[in-house]
Amino acid sequence: MHFSSTPKITYGTEWNVTITNGIQDDAIDVHIKSTHHDLGTHNIPANMAYSWTFFEKIIGTKITGDFSEGSRFQSLALVDREIMDHCRNHEVNNVGKLCFWLVKPDGFYLSSTNAPFPNDWVKKKSW
Structure with a gap:
């Protein structure tokens, strides 16, 4: 009997997204999900980060995050066309697709370079 293995084919551009907790002395929780995938809830301690990689879909990639810290809660788009365009338009040395x-x-700040704050950071939403 002969078995063949077909490699998984992934279409689209690979992106990496990193969320850093810049709140001193307190962890944050974030539930990350897209239309088709639930990446789960992640606890990010103070001054730590959580990263993931995804492949951009040809039609409409959208990933959201539900954040909580203490009694505060906020939902926002972490990846959508506007955010990807911002990160794509501010690439440094064409390193790759990073947000x-x-x-x-x-609040919540976006950058494509991860420069020291506040350089290259754009506030996208308040708590």
């Missing part, structure tokens, strides 16, 4: 989120006490 960085920084959660601060006053």
